[in-house]
Amino acid sequence: MTQDELKLAVAQAAITYVPEKAIIGVGTGSTANFFIDELAKIKHKIKAAVASSEVTAARLRSHGITVLDLNEVSSMPVYIDGADEITPQGAMIKGGGAALTREKIVASVAEKFICIADGSKLVNLLGKFPLPVEVIPMSHAVVTRKLNALGGDARLRMKDDQALLTDNGNMILDVHGLQIADPVALETTINNIVGVVTVGLFAQQGANVCLLGTAEGVKTLQF
Numbered sequence: 001m002t003q004d005e006l007k008l009a010v011a012q013a014a015i016t017y018v019p020e021k022a023i024i025g026v027g028t029g030s031t032a033n034f035f036i037d038e039l040a041k042i043k044h045k046i047k048a049a050v051a052s053s054e055v056t057a058a059r060l061r062s063h064g065i066t067v068l069d070l071n072e073v074s075s076m077p078v079y080i081d082g083a084d085e086i087t088p089q090g091a092m093i094k095g096g097g098a099a100l101t102r103e104k105i106v107a108s109v110a111e112k113f114i115c116i117a118d119g120s121k122l123v124n125l126l127g128k129f130p131l132p133v134e135v136i137p138m139s140h141a142v143v144t145r146k147l148n149a150l151g152g153d154a155r156l157r158m159k160d161d162q163a164l165l166t167d168n169g170n171m172i173l174d175v176h177g178l179q180i181a182d183p184v185a186l187e188t189t190i191n192n193i194v195g196v197v198t199v200g201l202f203a204q205q206g207a208n209v210c211l212l213g214t215a216e217g218v219k220t221l222q223f
């Protein structure tokens, strides 16, 4: 099976986690896009969605799905999103699509985080995928020095020869070369660096379920 077929399979499996008449949180990325397209097929069964990025909001709306501002929503049964890496314990690296801050905020309101990922995302040790960190623009140099002092190699994410700006108007540092043995502790350490908005470690509040696409079918990991 191709990677896209695996992503489609987990997106279809995630539909069974969408309760009727619910408001659900929706993530960002290529796997989340497959999920949005599947969600469109049952859109009459849900009330609305909360999006983790402008791109996701636009895709949901293009299918005629109502998108609510998170400030109008006090609880959601599920948040469904992809990951760049996930451990057998449910800790994740996210932010490859630069949406980590809104993803973490929307996920924090949901009762369950359902991670949908192809099997290549499952790792025993986080860090081969460069760890995204969203920073306030005026702080990118000082935060880079502090991340490098932790043993990383932080690089400003670029787009069209300019620093990429997130939906929140901030910048992303991608930290290469980390081997993250204790993701909970590193999440706290990086959160405490002044200038950091969000670190793309989702360990303190990781996934509750991971639907993993493999050649043998979709595997369900519960955490």
Ligand code: 5RP
Residues within 6 Å of the ligand: 027, 028, 029, 030, 031, 032, 081, 082, 083, 084, 093, 094, 095, 096, 097, 098, 099, 100, 103
């Ligand atoms: C976006 C994310 C995505 O969930 C992550 O990058 C995985 O993306 P994809 O499904 O395209 O592999 O965190 O900020």
